[in-house]
Amino acid sequence: MKILLINGSPKGERSNTLKLSNAFIDGIRENYDESTYSSPLIVERIDVKTLNIMPCLGCFACWKNTPGKCCIKDDMQNVLEKILWADLVIWSFPLYYFSLPGKLKTLIDRQLPLNLPFMDRDPEGGGHPSRYDMAGKKTVLISTCGFYTAKGNYDSVIAQFDRMCGKGYQSIFCAQGELFRVDELKKRTDEYLDLVKVAGREFLSGGISKSTLNKLEEPLYPKDVFERMADTSWGVDEKGEKMDETLIFTKQMANLYNPSSYTGKDIVLEMDYTDVNRRYFILLTKSGSKVLEDFDGNVTTTVHTPYSVWLDIATNKIDGPTALFKRMYTVDGDFSLMMNWDKFFDGNTAVDKSDANFDNTPYGDSNLSDNFSTKTAKTIGNVFENNALDEKTSNTTSAKNNAKKTNMLCLLLGWMIFWIAPSIDLKWGSFLSVFTCCLIPLLFSNYKLIFYDKLSLALVGALSVSLLLGAPIIYIMPLSYFIFGIIWTVSAFFKIPLTAHYSLNNYGGDKALLNPLFVRTNRILTIAWGVLYLLTPIWSYFIMLSSASSFLGLINSALPIFMGIFTVWFQKWYPSKFAKG
Template sequence: MNILAINGSPKGERSNTWRLTSAFLQGIATREESAYGRTPAVETLHVTKLDIKPCLGCFSCWSKTPGTCCLHDDMQAIIEKILWADVIIWSFPLYYFGLPGPLKNLIDRQLPMSLPFMSVEAQNGGHPSRYDMSDKRTVVISTCGFYTAKGNYSGVTDLFDRLCGKGGYTALFCGQGELFRVKELAERTDEYLSHVEKAGEEFADGGITGETRAKLDQDLFPRDVFEAMADASWGISKSGEAEDPSLVFTRQMAALYRKDAWPGHDVLLDMNYTDIDKTYRIVLGKNGSHVEEEPAEGFTTNCTTQINTPLSVWRSIAAGEIAGDEALMKHMYSVEGDFDLMMHWDEYFEAARGNAGSGNADASVNELGTGKNADEPKTNMLLLLIPWIVFWVAASIDSFWGSLLSMAICVLLPVLMCRTKATRYDQISNLGVGACSIALLTGASPILVIPASYFLFGLIWTVSCFTNVPLTAHYSKNSYNGDAALRNPIFMRTNRILTAAWGILYLVTPIWTYFIMQTDAASFVGAINSVLPALMGVFTAWFQKWYPQHIARG
């Protein structure tokens, strides 16, 4: 396959549109290599580097020198490349609802490729091609600065409908094109580029599927979010005065706020940039967000949350150059006030969705913004606990029937919770409870087996502390953006401490359980041993909030 990629952007290789085109070409190359073991031959033309004079409209290429232009520049070589190519990709940004001027010159100068005679097949008039172009495929890729491509490309489609025939080319139009140069939004734009690459693979295989087309047609961000970011990016106020770069940066961050995350009261987030001695307040309200500059006498009301950070550090976090959670662990910045905002950063800020936007979302301690799929099955600690609870309560009352009931639970529970994602600890628990039940059914003494079961349960928790993911993390991650939380050092350290605490509790529980089993209270041992875990549960709920906040305060 021979491909000619024509970059019509005056920015050349720095073009936002060219990033999409490069992804599309990569997709074609991937498909060609996997299917045929070879890569396509690609010729790239950057129009700004070429000598292409405007068409004179003299029609010498039709009458005096048929097929050859009277102007001597790079155009004749370009025509030869067009004739060589099997696929022609036109890549350009939208300029005033049309093509950039240099690219329009190139298209005008294709006149030698047409014959002067009128075509009877063209409904509204036209000229037949001098060459057989029937086996060539055309792709048009373009970005624009509006929030959507819909309704803004009629001038472009009218042109290519005439050049290629209606439906005779593949178009990929993308709004919000300027976002592809913003490092802070790289995760969201990279996700879109992956869809473009997929489209390239499918194009090489015959055509872009409806599923991929639907993903390409989605706006990167809602209109209000994009337009607020775009307005802030100019760095000037509405009165025309230049704004401080730190204020521009903060306005763009505030623009990512999601109104539907409003918690019922305004959230006041103070960004205290310690290296430039400036503080801005981001007000997150019911109808949107806005940024206030700190007056000389300071804010008259207390903030909800304050982030104390060098601007350089926060910019690096926003750009994905530094992981926000690791920066917090290293005390590169600190957080005061309500830590809930940090714990649920992705719910407040749009960049974290489909994150998505690592961008500013990386500043959250939860490594937010991975686009977690709500339909994916989740872990459930009940799957781990129920077999043990049933065994401890039922077997202490009646060892025979309690053991049978426990084994029945071990068999039925995975079936009843088929939509739940099981962990290795769920499986180990089932085996452990089953082994303890069999021991009782075969005549082993409950005085020994029941304390041993607590020890076994504690051993499972304690051993997991020395693995990559401690036991509690497998279950608590559901409240902190799923598997993304497992990459967060604060989350992992918190859960490692909690897992160790629970493990120790159950390792020492067999001591008093053994003595209780020898008294008249033996049948109540399960209820007695539920008191400390209940208190431990209260401690766990408190520690999960206190410890990350303790670290955040430095």
């Protein structure tokens, strides 16, 4: 198969659209089987920008004097040969004034030698038949445009190509095209490029599917977020004066604030760029966000960060949680903002620009926008949610497993019944314990049973049966605590400590496991649980020798409750303490 890619962007190699076209060809390449097509895949690209193509003279010499040959001697002859050579022509171009860039239009005009002069008896109004056999040749249009949506923008392009190629061509029109050049937005734009790749694959197997075309039509970002990003991506304030880079960056972040995350209290986030000695304040209120250069009141949270670190995070060189873990930045004040960063800065809700509180700020409301990426803000901020790794996680975890959450009760319930019931009544208590182990998988069928849950069920079952078979409870009970403690302690030395499997539910799911601070917090907690239960057999043994022996289970079952409360507290306290440096 021979593909001719006509890159009509005056930006040549730097074209946004070219990224899409390359992805489309990659998709074709991935599925291309030489034996099916009995020829290799050959791709040739012409950059219109570099060609010497003169405008058509309108002399019709190519029809009457030298049929099929243009009288102008320039690069166009070569282009026509390439068009005739190709099985598939991909027209790759930006939308300019709701149409094609001028030089590409010139190239199209100069295709006249490919047509015969006669009138096509086309019921829709005319055209000229092709001089050559074009049957079997295919056409694809790939284009980006600058506005929020492609809808309506391409009407004249579509009308033109409908007449030029008939209705048999396929097209990908992508709005918000300038975002493809923004490194910080790579995650989102790469998602789109992956989709274009899918389109390429599908095209090879018969045509781009309706569902892929529908997805390709979805805007990269919601309208207001995109427009705010686009407006300030130019880096100038409302007077057209150049803004400081760190200020743009801060405004970019503020831009993504979602007012629906408002907790009832205004927040002041201080951004202290330590290496360039600049600081700004982001006000987050019920109705929107605003960046201030000075602020006299109480600051809620201060992030001390070299600007270079923000940039590294923004360009994916490092993710926010890892940077925090490596102490590349510190956080003072209320840490809950960092913990809930995604909720505050999800970039999905329009900012109400009418907040009267903002009237006296140095930058007007019209300048509330930034070219900052949702992903950047997310990755920088949330110490417990590593969004850069979303994709990786979703690829590695089945959809079904993702839907099910873990539940620590699957682990604890069996042990708790075992510790309480047999101490009260040996026989029936042991039976109840075995019964509970059998029941747990059914009771918790909506949850994911992990290795530690299954191991616990097996161990509790075995210990209960041993009691029924006459093993002395005075040894079995302390042994059970010891085994429990061993499981926790040993798990602390594995990559994922035991508590992490459960607490990840509150921190964005499996992706939390890729966050080093989350894992460390849980490792400490797991060791604490482990040590507690390694010590429990000691007092348990003595309680069992005393008159309070039948209360042993109740006494020891209070421990998980206290430890649970401690766990919840520690999960908040430790990252905050760590972040203070």
